[in-house]
Amino acid sequence: MPMGHTATEKAGSGGLTATEHRLANGLRVVLSVDPLTPVAAVCLWYDVGSRHEVKGRTGLAHLFEHLMFQGSAQVKGNGHFELVQGAGGSLNGTTSFERTNYFETMPAHELELALWLEADRMGSLLTALDDESLENQRDVVKNERRQRYDNVPYGTAFEKLTAMAYPEGHPYHHTPIGSMADLDAASLEDARAFFRTYYAPNNAVLSVVGDIDPEQTLAWIEKYFGSIPSHDGKRPPRSGELPVTMGGQLREVVEEEVPSRALMAAYRLPHDGTREADAADLALTVLGGGESSRLYNRLVRRDRSAVAAGFGLLRLAGAPSLGWLDVKTSGGVEVADIESAVDEELARFAAEGPTPEEMERAQAQLEREWLDRLATVSGRADELCRYAVLFGDPQLALTAVGRVLDITPEEVQAVAQARLRPDNRAVLVYEPTAADDSADNDEEADR
Amino acid sequence: MSDATTREDLAMSEMTFHPQPRGGAPRPWAFPAPERGALPNGLTVLRSHRPGQQVVAVEVDIVAPLETEPAGLDGVATIMARALSEGTDRHDAEEFAAELERCGATLDAHADHPGVRVSLEVPASRLPRALGLLADALRAPAFPESEVERLVRNRLDEIPHELANPGRRAAMALSKELFPASSRMSRPRQGTEETVGRIDAAAVRAFYDAHVRPAAATAVIVGDFTGVDVDAALADTLGAWQGSAAEPVAVTPITADGTGRVVIVDRPGAVQTQLLIGRIGADRHDRQWPAQVLGTYCLGGTLTSRLDRVLREEKGYTYGVRAFGQVLRSSAPDAPGGSTGASMLAISGSVDTESTGPALDDLWKVLRTLAAEGLTDAERDVAVQNLVGVAPLKYETAAAVAGTLADQVEQHLPDDYQAQLYARLAETGTVEATAAVVNAFPADRLVTVLVGDAAQIAEPVRALGIGEVTVVSG
Numbered sequence: 001m002p003m004g005h006t007a008t009e010k011a012g013s014g015g016l017t018a019t020e021h022r023l024a025n026g027l028r029v030v031l032s033v034d035p036l037t038p039v040a041a042v043c044l045w046y047d048v049g050s051r052h053e054v055k056g057r058t059g060l061a062h063l064f065e066h067l068m069f070q071g072s073a074q075v076k077g078n079g080h081f082e083l084v085q086g087a088g089g090s091l092n093g094t095t096s097f098e099r100t101n102y103f104e105t106m107p108a109h110e111l112e113l114a115l116w117l118e119a120d121r122m123g124s125l126l127t128a129l130d131d132e133s134l135e136n137q138r139d140v141v142k143n144e145r146r147q148r149y150d151n152v153p154y155g156t157a158f159e160k161l162t163a164m165a166y167p168e169g170h171p172y173h174h175t176p177i178g179s180m181a182d183l184d185a186a187s188l189e190d191a192r193a194f195f196r197t198y199y200a201p202n203n204a205v206l207s208v209v210g211d212i213d214p215e216q217t218l219a220w221i222e223k224y225f226g227s228i229p230s231h232d233g234k235r236p237p238r239s240g241e242l243p244v245t246m247g248g249q250l251r252e253v254v255e256e257e258v259p260s261r262a263l264m265a266a267y268r269l270p271h272d273g274t275r276e277a278d279a280a281d282l283a284l285t286v287l288g289g290g291e292s293s294r295l296y297n298r299l300v301r302r303d304r305s306a307v308a309a310g311f312g313l314l315r316l317a318g319a320p321s322l323g324w325l326d327v328k329t330s331g332g333v334e335v336a337d338i339e340s341a342v343d344e345e346l347a348r349f350a351a352e353g354p355t356p357e358e359m360e361r362a363q364a365q366l367e368r369e370w371l372d373r374l375a376t377v378s379g380r381a382d383e384l385c386r387y388a389v390l391f392g393d394p395q396l397a398l399t400a401v402g403r404v405l406d407i408t409p410e411e412v413q414a415v416a417q418a419r420l421r422p423d424n425r426a427v428l429v430y431e432p433t434a435a436d437d438s439a440d441n442d443e444e445a446d447r
Numbered sequence: 448m449s450d451a452t453t454r455e456d457l458a459m460s461e462m463t464f465h466p467q468p469r470g471g472a473p474r475p476w477a478f479p480a481p482e483r484g485a486l487p488n489g490l491t492v493l494r495s496h497r498p499g500q501q502v503v504a505v506e507v508d509i510v511a512p513l514e515t516e517p518a519g520l521d522g523v524a525t526i527m528a529r530a531l532s533e534g535t536d537r538h539d540a541e542e543f544a545a546e547l548e549r550c551g552a553t554l555d556a557h558a559d560h561p562g563v564r565v566s567l568e569v570p571a572s573r574l575p576r577a578l579g580l581l582a583d584a585l586r587a588p589a590f591p592e593s594e595v596e597r598l599v600r601n602r603l604d605e606i607p608h609e610l611a612n613p614g615r616r617a618a619m620a621l622s623k624e625l626f627p628a629s630s631r632m633s634r635p636r637q638g639t640e641e642t643v644g645r646i647d648a649a650a651v652r653a654f655y656d657a658h659v660r661p662a663a664a665t666a667v668i669v670g671d672f673t674g675v676d677v678d679a680a681l682a683d684t685l686g687a688w689q690g691s692a693a694e695p696v697a698v699t700p701i702t703a704d705g706t707g708r709v710v711i712v713d714r715p716g717a718v719q720t721q722l723l724i725g726r727i728g729a730d731r732h733d734r735q736w737p738a739q740v741l742g743t744y745c746l747g748g749t750l751t752s753r754l755d756r757v758l759r760e761e762k763g764y765t766y767g768v769r770a771f772g773q774v775l776r777s778s779a780p781d782a783p784g785g786s787t788g789a790s791m792l793a794i795s796g797s798v799d800t801e802s803t804g805p806a807l808d809d810l811w812k813v814l815r816t817l818a819a820e821g822l823t824d825a826e827r828d829v830a831v832q833n834l835v836g837v838a839p840l841k842y843e844t845a846a847a848v849a850g851t852l853a854d855q856v857e858q859h860l861p862d863d864y865q866a867q868l869y870a871r872l873a874e875t876g877t878v879e880a881t882a883a884v885v886n887a888f889p890a891d892r893l894v895t896v897l898v899g900d901a902a903q904i905a906e907p908v909r910a911l912g913i914g915e916v917t918v919v920s921g
Contacts, residue, residue: 036499038474039839074464078760081751086829087470088836105840109471116468123462139763143719147766147797151719153611211474220468227463259607292544301541304597307604330604357545364551368570371502376843 016374016398018207018384021218025230026202029221030384030394032209034377040111040210043103043381044118045389047205048198050178051097051171051237051318059178060186062095063141064194068102069093070133073124080117087113095176098318099389105378108211112220115208119224122204125195134188145177153258157428158324164250164426165266165322171238172319200231207384207394210377240319242268245419250426255433260307260328262430263338267323269419272315273391278404279411280419284311284323285362286354286412287345287420292361294345295327303341305333317390323420335429346420353413363405370401476839478866481667481852486686489662489693493852493862494677495669500845503574503670505567505581506853511658512698512776513560514631520650521631522638524558526598527651527659531556531565533594535580536587540594543580552577554584559636560776561857563658568846571671575680582684585659595648602643613714613721613797613898616921620712620896621723621793625703632701632775660690667852670845698778701789703727705892708914713901714921720803720899722768723795724810728887730777730788731858735883737871739772742884744830745822746770746813747794753813754794764806768796772887777858788858792887800900804907807895811913814890821881830880835869 021029050061071077084091087110093102104114149155159175166172206225208217246268270276288295288311299306307328314322327338354362373379383397481493516523532547532554533540547554552569554577565585569577609615619635626633637643666685668677705726729735747754747770754768770793777788798806842848855864893913897904901918909916 034499037839037843038476039843074467078751078756081749082829083467085749085751085833088832088838088840090837090840107470107473107476107836107839109473110836112468113470116465120464124464136760136763140759140766143764143797143799144766146719146799151613151717151721151797153608224465227461229461259611260604290544290548292541292548297541300601301597304600307601307608328604328608330600357549361545361548364573365548368502368551368553368568371570372568375500375502375845 016380018394018398019214020394023201023222023226025226025228026200027225027228028205028388029218030205030207030388031212031214031217032207032380032384033212033214034209034380035211037377038108038211039105039377040108040208040212041103041105041377041381042111042114042118043101043207043209043378043385045205045385046100046198047203047389048100049096049098050174050176051240052198053174053178056182057186057190058174058182059141059176060182060190060194061100062176062178063137063183063186064191065093065095065100066137066141067129067133067191068121068125070137071128072121073127074120075117075128080121083113083117089114097172097176097316101382101385103378103382111208111212111217115220115224118206119228122199122201122225123228125199126192129188129191129195131188134186134191138183138186142180142183145180145183149177154262154430157262157264157430160252160254161264161266161324161426161428162322164252164428165246165268166242166319170242170319171240172316196231197233197235200234201225201228202230202232203234205385205388205394207381207388209381209384237318242320244268245421245424246426247423249422251429252427253429253431255431257434258430258432261333261335261432262329263325263327263335263342264428264430265325265425267325267420267425269313269321269323270415271319272317272321275403275407275411276415277315277321279407279415280321280323281313281366281404282354282359282362282407283349283412283416283420284313285365286358287311287349288325289362289365294349295342298341298345299327299338305330305338305341335431343422346416350413350417350420353416354409356409359409359412366404367401370404478838478842478869479848480866481862483862486661486681488686488688488690490685490688491665491856492681493665493667493856495848495852496672497669497845497848498671498673500670501571502568502845503571503668504844504846504849505578506667506849507565507581507585508665508667508853508857509563509565509659510663510693510696511558511562511654512696513558513636514698515658515696516631516654517650519642520646521634521642522602523646523650523654524563525637526595526602526643526646527654528556528558528563528565529598530590530595530651531584531588533598534589534591535583536589537583539589540591543584547577547580550577550580552580554581560632564853564857571673571675574670574675575683578680578684582688585664585685586688588655590648590651590655592648595646595651599643599646602637603640606640606643613717613719614795616712617721617723617795617896617898620710620898620919621725621894624708624710624894624896625705625725625727627702627704630699630701660693661685661688662690663693665853665856667849667856669849669852698776698787700787701727701775703789705894706914707891707893709895709897709908709916711901711905711908711916711918712896712898712921713918714898715900715902717800717898717900719797719799720897720904721797722807723793723896724893725791725793726893727775727789728772728792730774730790731860731864732777732780732788735886737868738875738879738883739887740834740868741827741830741872741875742822742880743770743772743792743887744834745826745880746817746884746888748830749833753817754810757809757813758796758798758806762802762806762809764798764802764809765796768794768810770794770888774858777860779859794888800903803897803899803904804911807908807913808911811890811911814888817881818885818890822877822884824877827877827880831872831875834872838869
């Protein structure tokens with residue numbers, strides 16, 4: 001009964017449709033009409049992320065994202081923010097391992113302004129980019145790093161885990177925020193070269209979703225973006241290929257001033273876009289998603305050895321995905337006790353597979369998460385870009401939830417057996433000290 | 448690089464520039480007017496049908512101010528709120544969590560100064576089932592001793608994590624500093640190690656018996672109800688909840704010491720200083736609220752506001768500093784003794800340790816310049832356009848609409864408050880907005896909390912003359 005318990009008739013697509021277009025300069029365009037609310041979301045994904053960065057220049061993709069808000073030929077200073085907000089819109093940009101996105105949600109009658117602004121910076125950023133902007137945004141990004149990672153307990157855990165899970169030299173070895181030293185080293189010429197290499201219409205996907213007239217929208221896109229020249233100088237990122245499993249357990253113990261012991265681990269999982277990735281998502285949900293999961297029931301409810309316990313999935317297309325375990329211990333409980341309980345639960349799950357009730361719950365949870373993501377025009381615009389950039393087909397966004405509901409218990413068990421093993425993980429242990437130096441994470445770095 | 452230069456040249460020579468477009472005619476949108484009613488058991492119900500919103504949001508407001516927690520039991524409201532979902536007359540704690548997740552639902556409950564809020568989100572097709580679970584939690588919680596004990600231990604384990612978080616630590620320090628020690632507002636909302644340790648199942652049951660009843664509660668329900676018989680679903684679920692009539696709950700007026708001063712919470716070696724600069728002001732019943740919203744936006748609502756224009760975009764001291772007003776608690780305007788509500792007015796952000804003195808100096812200059820010169824008409828216009836213009840975006844989801852409607856109920860505001868607020872923002876002039884924000888953030892009557900490395904920041908901060916500096920341990 002693969003689709004037996006779906007909450008919605010069309011399994012989450014809610015009757016959504018999207019049309020695809022391509023300008024002569026290579027810019028791919030995805031349009032989706034939804035007249036229910038008078039708003040329109042514009043989302044632009046550039047196919048460049050921290051995986052394209054080179055040694056010594058980590059953090060450049062994200063720093064560059066900040067520079068995209070510092071003005072272009074016809075937009076002065078902070079004009080991008082001022083004009084969008086002044087029109088009643090909201091906006092931002094984020095940088096991840098695999099892409100950089102820029103987005104505006106506008107009252108529908110101000111859609112044309114957002115398109116004009118995005119085109120202006122895609123075509124003419126370098127005419128406005130100067131040292132003053134770079135120096136200023138370098139300081140802003142360094143303060144972003146301090147605020148989100150360095151000045152927060154366990155703040156650098158994700159950075160440490162990815163550094164172990166993806167070996168030295170691998171394009172995902174470092175996270176998008178970059179290192180302080182590399183942020184210091186970035187030059188205006190680096191920024192210019194980065195723009196010239198990656199910020200081209202043929203390296204981007206533009207989606208527009210909401211209360212729009214598709215013909216008019218397409219005409220505006222042609223008018224503003226159509227004359228921006230394409231460019232083929234982009235080098236593909238270094239290969240993200242790795243063996244299917246790690247082939248051994250990696251381990252790092254961190255002694256820092258943190259409030260409690262912690263056991264974290266990164267498991268190497270299948271690439272996004274595969275049935276195995278969806279199966280892994282369900283496995284992690286059964287094991288560590290929500291308050292009826294196996295690990296929560298075991299560690300938080302029954303053993304009472306943890307204050308919080310869960311699994312997260314970082315889906316990646318260009319490298320193996322990452323399953324992230326995070327357990328904070330209760331009182332004086334030792335990490336070893338938590339670790340043996342976790343291993344026991346993972347081994348039992350691999351041996352038994354999920355129960356029918358667990359499958360139903362996990363699928364219902366993931367379905368609701370999809371409905372949440374598709375509940376806003378901006379969420380839909382982002383998902384359409386994601387599937388276009390990473391998998392070449394935006395339509396896949398509209399059927400994603402159906403694919404999750406199609407996974408069988410046997411597939412979930414198989415991925416658990418193959419991947420959720422001690423010899424396929426990097427372990428990070430925190431032992432608290434009373435000294436002074438401590439440091440949460442995110443795969444994304446907001447502007 | 449050379450071919451890249453060519454491309455830039457090409458770009459310059461080939462891209463055709465067009466003048467900035469002008470917007471079209473705005474399409475009509477209004478904040479949804481909910482349908483208000485009541486069930487036979489006394490439960491007030493607000494509902495709003497939002498086409499397309501397949502995830503329905505339900506918010507239940509229960510009048511149970513933190514101030515009514517028994518002496519020495521701070522945190523009992525929080526533990527009770529959490530214990531609502533830890534077993535009922537039909538399911539034990541694990542089964543209840545499993546049943547909720549089987550619906551694809553989330554259920555959160557928390558206690559704040561005005562009362563307890565329970566929030567449910569669920570796909571519309573499973574609304575009746577999830578409403579049944581919500582009703583069980585409110586109507587017949589089991590409060591098993593072992594689960595309450597577990598929640599207490601879990602809460603005790605959370606406290607060190609909160610104290611370690613610079614933002615949370617700053618908020619606790621500011622409350623302690625602003626309000627008299629006798630006021631519940633001076634103490635952490637979710638209790639301290641000492642008070643939480645004393646909470647048991649009997650105390651939780653007693654707090655429930657004193658406050659949780661349909662006549663003292665309001666349910667807000669928002670989403671796409673196509674194909675859902677909401678009346679039948681409510682009658683079968685929340686309609687079965689029984690309880691005595693509600694008695695009015697009296698609360699004491701909120702007072703605070705607004706003498707300008709600085710408290711440093713020492714964090715040796717911290718690479719940043721967390722700033723929280725605040726005082727208290729009137730609540731939304733005050734006629735100046737819309738003007739204050741407008742002025743506060745101009746001061747620190749976004750990165751093009753006055754504070755970030757200097758502190759972030761000119762100086763690079765911070766990732767961002769925001770000014771805001773947040774209602775602490777309100778009472779009905781016709782309550783005996785008049786309105787006793789108040790809000791927290793604050794400026795918050797983090798700056799690198801070395802820049803702490805210069806950043807505060809600039810922050811105070813921004814406040815003094817604002818007081819001396821006022822806002823410009825252009826600033827006011829952009830702020831109105833943004834605050835009013837973003838409404839259809841902000842209220843796209845059912846959860847956003849339900850949250851605002853529930854806040855209105857909790858703050859004793861009329862159901863059309865938000866809709867009227869937009870109308871009033873549009874009428875508010877520059878002079879009014881200036882007066883309101885200057886009154887909200889007077890440079891000499893702000894309490895500053897800094898969580899950071901005292902050895903490095905105390906001296907530069909003393910030199911600023913923004914008030915007496917006290918250092919407390921982190």
